[in-house]
Amino acid sequence: MEGFAHQLVAGIATGGIYASVALALVMIYQATHHVNFAQGEMATFSTYLAWAAVQGGAPWWAALLGTVFASFAVGVAIERVLLRPMRSAPVLAVVCAFIGLMLIFNSITGAIFGYAVRPFPSPFETSAPLLGGLVSGHALGSTAVTLAVLALVWAFFRHTGLGLAMRAAAYNPVSARLVGIRVGWMLALGWGLAAAIGAVAGVMVAPVVFLEPNMMLGVLLYAFAGALLGGIDNPAGAVAGGFLVGVVENLAGAYLVGAELKLTLALAIIVGVLLLRPSGLFGRAVESRV
Amino acid sequence: MSGPPIGSARASGAAGPDAPAASRQRRAIAFALLLAGAAVLIASAFLLSPFRLFQLTLAAGYAVAILGLNLVTGYNGQISLGHGAFYAAGAYTTAILMTHFDWPFWATLPVAGLASGALGYAVGFPALRLGGFYLALTTFSLAVAVPQILKHRAIEDWTGGVQGLFIAKPDPPAFLPIEADQWLYLTTLAISAALFLAAWNLVRGRIGRAMRAIRDHPVAAEAMGMDLAAVKTRTFAAGAALTGLAGALGAVAVEFVAPDSFTVMLSITLFVGMVVGGAASIGGAVVGGLFIVFVPNLAESISKAAPGAIYGVLLILLLFVLPGGAAGIGRLAVARLWRRDGGR
Amino acid sequence: MATLLEARALTAGYGGPPVLHGVALAVEEGGVTALLGANGAGKTTILRALCGMIAASGEVRFAGERIDGLPTEAIARRGIAHVPDGRGTFAELTVEENLRLGAITRRDRAAVAADLEGALTLFPRLRERWRQQAGTLSGGEQQMLAIARALLLRPRLLLLDEPSFGLAPLAVREVFGALARLRAEAGVAMLLVEQNAALALDLADRACLLETGRVVLQGEAAALRRDAAVRRAYLGR
Numbered sequence: 060m061e062g063f064a065h066q067l068v069a070g071i072a073t074g075g076i077y078a079s080v081a082l083a084l085v086m087i088y089q090a091t092h093h094v095n096f097a098q099g100e101m102a103t104f105s106t107y108l109a110w111a112a113v114q115g116g117a118p119w120w121a122a123l124l125g126t127v128f129a130s131f132a133v134g135v136a137i138e139r140v141l142l143r144p145m146r147s148a149p150v151l152a153v154v155c156a157f158i159g160l161m162l163i164f165n166s167i168t169g170a171i172f173g174y175a176v177r178p179f180p181s182p183f184e185t186s187a188p189l190l191g192g193l194v195s196g197h198a199l200g201s202t203a204v205t206l207a208v209l210a211l212v213w214a215f216f217r218h219t220g221l222g223l224a225m226r227a228a229a230y231n232p233v234s235a236r237l238v239g240i241r242v243g244w245m246l247a248l249g250w251g252l253a254a255a256i257g258a259v260a261g262v263m264v265a266p267v268v269f270l271e272p273n274m275m276l277g278v279l280l281y282a283f284a285g286a287l288l289g290g291i292d293n294p295a296g297a298v299a300g301g302f303l304v305g306v307v308e309n310l311a312g313a314y315l316v317g318a319e320l321k322l323t324l325a326l327a328i329i330v331g332v333l334l335l336r337p338s339g340l341f342g343r344a345v346e347s348r349v
Numbered sequence: 350m351s352g353p354p355i356g357s358a359r360a361s362g363a364a365g366p367d368a369p370a371a372s373r374q375r376r377a378i379a380f381a382l383l384l385a386g387a388a389v390l391i392a393s394a395f396l397l398s399p400f401r402l403f404q405l406t407l408a409a410g411y412a413v414a415i416l417g418l419n420l421v422t423g424y425n426g427q428i429s430l431g432h433g434a435f436y437a438a439g440a441y442t443t444a445i446l447m448t449h450f451d452w453p454f455w456a457t458l459p460v461a462g463l464a465s466g467a468l469g470y471a472v473g474f475p476a477l478r479l480g481g482f483y484l485a486l487t488t489f490s491l492a493v494a495v496p497q498i499l500k501h502r503a504i505e506d507w508t509g510g511v512q513g514l515f516i517a518k519p520d521p522p523a524f525l526p527i528e529a530d531q532w533l534y535l536t537t538l539a540i541s542a543a544l545f546l547a548a549w550n551l552v553r554g555r556i557g558r559a560m561r562a563i564r565d566h567p568v569a570a571e572a573m574g575m576d577l578a579a580v581k582t583r584t585f586a587a588g589a590a591l592t593g594l595a596g597a598l599g600a601v602a603v604e605f606v607a608p609d610s611f612t613v614m615l616s617i618t619l620f621v622g623m624v625v626g627g628a629a630s631i632g633g634a635v636v637g638g639l640f641i642v643f644v645p646n647l648a649e650s651i652s653k654a655a656p657g658a659i660y661g662v663l664l665i666l667l668l669f670v671l672p673g674g675a676a677g678i679g680r681l682a683v684a685r686l687w688r689r690d691g692g693r
Numbered sequence: 694m695a696t697l698l699e700a701r702a703l704t705a706g707y708g709g710p711p712v713l714h715g716v717a718l719a720v721e722e723g724g725v726t727a728l729l730g731a732n733g734a735g736k737t738t739i740l741r742a743l744c745g746m747i748a749a750s751g752e753v754r755f756a757g758e759r760i761d762g763l764p765t766e767a768i769a770r771r772g773i774a775h776v777p778d779g780r781g782t783f784a785e786l787t788v789e790e791n792l793r794l795g796a797i798t799r800r801d802r803a804a805v806a807a808d809l810e811g812a813l814t815l816f817p818r819l820r821e822r823w824r825q826q827a828g829t830l831s832g833g834e835q836q837m838l839a840i841a842r843a844l845l846l847r848p849r850l851l852l853l854d855e856p857s858f859g860l861a862p863l864a865v866r867e868v869f870g871a872l873a874r875l876r877a878e879a880g881v882a883m884l885l886v887e888q889n890a891a892l893a894l895d896l897a898d899r900a901c902l903l904e905t906g907r908v909v910l911q912g913e914a915a916a917l918r919r920d921a922a923v924r925r926a927y928l929g930r
Contacts, residue, residue, distance in 0.1 A: 094482045096489065141665065150481040152672065154428055155624055155664050158617060162661030170654035220797055227783055227794050234781040236765035237744070237774070238846065239798035276613070280493050283486055319501055326494040329487055334475050337483075 065194075066309045072198035073267075073281075074305020075205030079260040080275075080282035081301040082209065083253035085294050088286075090229040090249045091142070096157040098257055099279030100164035103272060105130040105258035106265050107172050110179060119182045123262055127255045134254025138247040168272045179265035201263040208259050209298055212252070216294075225249055277322060281308060284328040290342020300339065304328065390538055394531045402534045403602060404642050409541040410598040412638025415622040416548050416631065417591030421469075422620075423628035424552055425584040426564030427476055431488030432592050433616035434472075434495050438465040439593025440600035440611070441499070444514040445507055447601075454519040454601050458540070461597035462590045469589020473582035492616035499608035513607025516600065537598050544591060549631045551587070560584055561629075592619070621660045624667055627676025636675040695722040697882045698743070698755050698773075698850055705742040705749035712738045713906045715751070720850060720899075723880040727893035727914060729927060730903035736886040737778050739903070740852050743884075744768050744775050756849070770798055774843035778854040780835045782842070784828030788819055791827050791838055795845030805845065812841040815871050833864025840871070844881075851875075851883045857892060865892070872896060890927035894918045902927075 080098060087095045105126050112122035137160065145153055183200025216222035228235040228245035235242050261275060268274050281304050289300025304325070312321045332339060394402065418432045439461040446452040446460060472491070476484055500511050508514070521532035551557055559580050562570040571577050600606050618641050626637030645656035671677055696719050703716040712735045720726045728736045742749035745765045753761040760768050769775070774795075783791050792812065796805040813820045816837040822830060827838060836856055843851055856872070857865045869892055875881050876896070887893035894900060900917045902910035910917065917923050 092482075094486055096485075144669070148668075150485075151422070151426075151428055151628065152668055154430070154482070154485050155668055158430070158620065159661040159664030159668075162617070162657045162664070164661075166654035166657035166661060168654075170652055170658065174653065220793070223786075223790060223793060224797050227786065227790075227797075230785050231781070231783050233746070234777070234783060235794075236746075237769055237777065237781060238794050238842065239766050239769040240794075241766050276493060280490055283490065287486075319497060322494045322497045326487075326490045329490050330475055333479055333483055333487060337478070 062313070063310075066313045067306060068194045069198060070306035070309030071302060072194070072202045072305070073264075073309065074285075074302035075202045075209075076260050076264045076278060076301075077281045077285045077305050078298040078301025079205050079208060079256050079263075080278060081286040081289065081297040082212065082294055083256045083260075084282055084286045085289075085291055085297040086249050086253045086256075088291050089294070090225075090246050091146075093142075093153055093157070094283075094291075095253065096154070096279075097160035097164055098253065098282070099275030100161045100168070101130070101133070101254055102257035102261035102278075103275045104164050104168050105133075105254070106179070106261035106270060106274075107168055109258070109262050110177070110265075110270055111172075113180060119180065123259070126258050126262065130254040130258035131251040134251035135247045137254075138250035139243075142246075142250070143243060165272055172272070174272055176269050176271040179262075179270045181266035197266055201267075204259065204263055208256060212256065213295075221248075277325075280322060280325045280329075281305070284325045284332070286339075287329055287332045288339055290339030293339065293342045296339055296341030299341065387542075391535065394527070394534050399528070399530050402530050404646070406530070406534045406537045406602045407599060408638045408642040409537050410595045410602060410638070411619070411622065411641055412595075412635045413541050413544050413598070414592045414595035414619055415626060415637040415641075416545065416634040417588040417593075417595065418619050418623050419588075419626075419628060419630065419634055420548065420552070420560075420591065421585055421588035423623060423630065424557065424564065425560040425581060425588075427581060427585065428481065428485040429488045429585075429588075429616075430485050430620060431472075431491035431495075431616050432588075432619050433492050433611050433613065435465040435469055435589040435592040436596035436599070436615060436619070437495055437499065437606075437611035438468050438589075439596030440606045441508060441514075441596075442593070443597040443600050444516050444606040447516045448509075448514045449507065454516075458594060458597055462594045465593020465596065466586045466590030468593075470582055470586035472589070473585030476585060477578055477581055489613070489616070492613040495611050495613075496608040499611065509607070511608060513605060513610075515605055518601055518604060533602060537602070540594075540598065544594065545631060545634075548591065552631060556580070618660070621664060623674075624664060625674050627674030627679070630674065630676030630679075632679060633674055633676035696720070696754075697722045697724075698884065699753070700739075700743065701752040703739065703742055703749060703751035703753065705738055705747055705751075707738075707747060711906065713742060713749075716903075716906070716908055718884075718901050718908065718911070720882050720884050722849075723876075723882050724899060725876055725883040725885060725897040727890075727897035727900040728884065728886045728903060729888075729890050729893060729900060729917075729923075731926075732888070733905075734903040735906040736903055737854055738906075740775060740777070740854050740884070740886060743852065744773065769846065772846070772849040773852060774846040774848035774850070775852040776836075776839045776843045776854060776856065778858065780839040782827040782830075782835050782838055784826065786827055787824050788822045788827055788830070788838060789824060791842050792819075792845055795842035796847075799845075799847065804847070808845050808847055812844050815844075815874065816841050831864075833860045833867065836860060836864070836868055837871070840868070844875070849882060851881050852886075853883060854886045855888060856885075857887060857889045865889075869896060890923070 080102065083098055084095060087093060108129055109122045109126040112125055113119060117125070141156060141160070145156055181197045181200070183196040216226055224235070224240045225245045225248060228240055228242045229249070232242045235245070260278070264278055265274065282301060285301035285304040286297040287300070288304060289296030289298065291297065308321055308324060311324055393405070397405070414432065414436055417435065418429060421427050421429050442461040442464045443454065443457040446457040447454060475487070479487055499508055518529045518533050520529055521527050525532065559570070559575055563575065563577055563580055567577060622637030622641040623634070625640050626633030626635070644659060648655035648659050667674060673680065698720040701717050703713055704711050705713045716739060718726065728739060730736050738747070741747045743753055745763050745768050749761065751761060752759065755771060755773065760771065783794065792809060796808065799805050818834055819838060819841060822834060827835065830838060840853070840856070856868050860868065872883070873896060876883065885893055885897060894914045894917060897914040900912065900914045901908050902917065902923065910920065910923065
């Protein structure tokens, strides 16, 4: 059963990444009822920024920190400039905007950095695998980082005034305004936070899948699946969903469908959840759409 | 709305609510334009280089593909980011029948249409329960999963796996002294024209009105007795069939099918083509088809990343500046033209 | 007494034809003005227009400064607390979080703590429900929560939209008793929209009668209470 344990642990590690991106997706969805298709490409771009910083000689953790702040700023800017005027636009228009964003980020990344596949350094490399050969240094470190990020975000939303204001703006923007909350800026902050989380996820996944402009496409799909599975309007549920999807992907990939059909598995999860239990395992009931 | 979109040689004269004389005059002009356009297109078979013919053949095919997307998303409001899957279904059906069963190309077309139509119908059922973002998300996931499915070992013997399948353009009939690519160009044009005519008829009739009613006022439509499920699934089937036929046409023009030709980028490209040409526009699909063949070609000479950037910027610009796409400009121009004529 | 809120030529609607036609009204510093009228007369629309929640034209002055055209959150920050129809509580959040949100824009922590104590004294039931989700409270409790949250803004002016709506008589008495105490002890000015004219006129010192978007009668509450037309139409005698 050593293989099983190994897959399980690896699944938790990748699950942490899916959970982070799922959280970013859900944060934006809760506040705006929009699904950010560009989340993956934004994270890829952030990862390239980190790579460039490291190539330029910056220490790894400083590069990560700088990237996180830069991504936060970009996220805020996107919300204020592009999405604010689209607040009440029809769904097709918003989908267009997100796809457009996705394409722009993808092509900027390709234009600046080229399409070559590159290795990405990890600060957790160990010479020998840890925990009795069960897990690589990176997997352990990456899991620790994503868990830390998730815990920080949770604490922020639960225990700070700003976090409470952001939750209020997401749940009930009209009432939030009545108590003086600047709802527009809360949405912008939410976008910034989502972008920052995405950046961390990207930097954690790059050493595993190698850095190239399309690296987050599969991750995005799994994050969608995780967010839907957990409940697209429930951040904690989305996180749980992300971990679950990571484990299922790894186990199913190893024992059931083979590595070649992993993306199809994500598709199956998405379709299955939306048809059988649209509110996800932990979410509230979704309004029916005619 | 009445009035033929400008730049479309495919739309025949449309009836207007004006005085019969003006309407007859408009119909005559539209018909004349149509004949002239057809003549130009046929003549170009003999005037243009084989590469240009190839591009136009592709453009015609993509126009039909975008038309299929337009039916589903533009006219019926079901956002599909996965139409590339239907394109692939049609392409592979044709390729498999031609490679493994030696079918002539023309015989594969109805099968390709049926196969992709059936796939569309199957997708249309779960789509009933979804809407807006959820449908976009699901179809997007389908598009991402397609290459992986096509590469799978279990069907490798049929699909040719990663390497794909090679097929050959059909030869022109013996009595016609033309080249194979000219023949393909002309027949693709003819088939596309027929499909456009069929779609145009569908859209301006009762079913088209039902499609739009369901898009704009689903609750009211249902209250009035429309069978939403039937219309929506059949629209998906029809749209998928059109795009599948386009896939077949494209496959034989390129003479090659392989999984990596049908990535999510194809679905996104079709989507961009629809938006640029104008959602819910028959003529717009032609503009869209031309756009996605010629613009990336020009753009790629600048940089590999340029096509994506252009698509992205255009999508966002169009949202703010010209939500109706090219068809929007077309309708505006036509309206102005007829107003000056005193046709209204 | 100084005029705290003054509206002139207030015209507003929801996109189609205007619902309000040149409404003029005023609230005194520390006074209570009642807004009466039948369903659809435009009472809720006035409150929404005053708070910048809908597009409106006309002049609105608060403590001498013009606030028409300002976004809702800016108006709230100037000291106008609106308790909307339907209560507007954050159903997914707890009572504690709802109340914290009332004071979210304030920096004076000690005063906030004092105000919180005051609100809980006014509405002791909320203390019992402290950790409960607001959406699970009864109608009366939600109304009290909404008012308490508004009070935590330490507003100079309280806008109340139909506080008695959907409440059992006992709860109504509790709520209005609290309002009366507020007015007596804290001197908070109020603009009170109420269908229950008798209740409103008891509490208020001035009143406005609205009919299809126009003010048809205005004056001292006592005078309106005696007015024959008002008595017939709204007081049932």
